[in-house]
Amino acid sequence: MTQADTAAGSPAPAAKLTLPTLTTMVVGSMVGAGVFSLPQRFGQETGVAGALIAWTVAGTGMLMLAFVFQRLALRRPDLDAGVYAYAKAGFGEYLGFFSAFGYWASACVGNVTYWVLIMSTIGAVAPALGDGDTVLAVVLSSVGLWAFFLLISRGVKEAAAINRIVTVAKVVPILVFVLIALFCLKPQVFADNFAGADYAGSLFEQVKGTMLATVFVFLGVEGASVYSRHAKRREDVGRATVLGFLSVFAVFASVTIVSYGILPMGEIAELRQPSMAGVLEAAVGNWGQVFVSVGLIVSVLGAYLAWTLMAAEVLFVAAKDDDMPRFLRRATKADVPVPALVMTTVLTQIVLVVTLFSDDAFNFALDLTSALTLIPFLLAAAFAVKVARSGGAGRADLPIALVATLYTAFLLYAAGPRFLLVSFIIYAPASVLFVMARREQGRRLFSPAELVILAVSVVGAVLGVVALAVGWISL
Secondary structure: OOHHHHHOOOOOOOOOEOHHHHHHHHHHHHOOHHHHHHHHHHHHHOOHHHHHHHHHHHHHHHHHHHHHHHHHHHHOOOOOOHHHHHHHHHHOHHHHHHHHHHHHHHHHHHHHHHHHHHHHHHHOOOHHHOOOOOHHHHHHHHHHHHHHHHHHOOOHHHHHHHHHHHHHHHHHHHHHHHHHHHHHOOHHHHHHOOOOOHHHOOHHHHHHHHHHHHHHHHOOOOHHHHOHHHEOOOHHHHHHHHHHHHHHHHHHHHHHHHHOOOOOHHHHHOOOOOHHHHHHHHHHOHHHHHHHHHHHHHHHHHHHHHHHHHHHHHHHHHHHOOOOOHHHHOOOOOOOOHHHHHHHHHHHHHHHHHHHHOOOHHHHHHHHHHHHHHHHHHHHHHHHHHHHHOOOOOOOHHHHHHHHHHHHHHHHHHHHHHHHHHHHHHHHHHHHHHHHHHHHOOOOOOOHHHHHHHHHHHHHHHHHHHHHHHOOOOO
């Protein structure tokens, strides 16, 4: 079969991935930029007590969400590209489309955080790169962005193999950080940080302030579900999801908590990103910063690889299901959906340029990534509630789905209006793709219910633009 034949609509059989490979894709997706930013993000918001509560809430909520993806993979094995497919099956084509687009857009914005953090890390020794948001930093990030496009376009099997190797390489420095910080922990500093600083506000506000950061580091828990069509055995999708989650939860929480024993909370809050490097430098000297910086670059590049694969996969499967324009369903002989990969790379490039106008490029991109993901997560959890209530599910399925739904709804509240309005600015124009797909099929563009959803998204986008223009919200 020639590449032209494949592009015409007869793609090669999907590459089959084993349980260990799927698990490393989940771990590789979660262990990225977020873990290296945790000390500073938590230091800005809360002390030890608030951090313990926040990780308990986030750990419970995200574990329930992981169980949701595990159970849906078993209950509905007919649905591929989980997050998007679940929203469509539960709530119709238009919300399914929005879920696919939102999940894809969040992956693209998340990829921006990786480049910003790499440049900020190098910026510690090359001031021209600043905090990763200078013109030179954006130019160098753009070169890396398109270099990865060329790598991934060679084939899914090659990229997955690289991701498996990188996942092992990047977990080691993080574990070493935790062990060294434990050894160097100062009990008095830890005790002084327990209640939090005066600027942190009430305990509830402290916990609420950490929620988007915890969402960001757990993004990727659904990685095996998104890539389900490549699984050698369907049950491996759920197993990989839970194994991946449990593998990283303790690490994330440990990185946060041990940092409170090295520096006062106020000093942690002022560290430049990656703040983990600043914490280890305070503990052991300059070599600690270099050690974490090298580990970060390996980690972030691996996570970037995994997220780019997942983003393109969502567009590709949505197009195969006629929910995206047909040009996005084309794949090469090497099983690479190149048009979807091009769109992913282009949106990431656009957001990279936007960071030049942001006051805090890294934290803005991180929070926006989390906010964009919340609607797809909420729809998937709500679909799990519908499946559990329809009969034939296990006794634990309904409570798990309800907790996951309540947790994601709380996250939307914690995100606040700023990021929801900016999310609408991204969501609303996406309807053009939906219209293209409907026209290709000769179908009615919108049903009455879909018109209501369209109106809400457009009004939200207009409010977002107005809010940015008059200064009610800022990037």
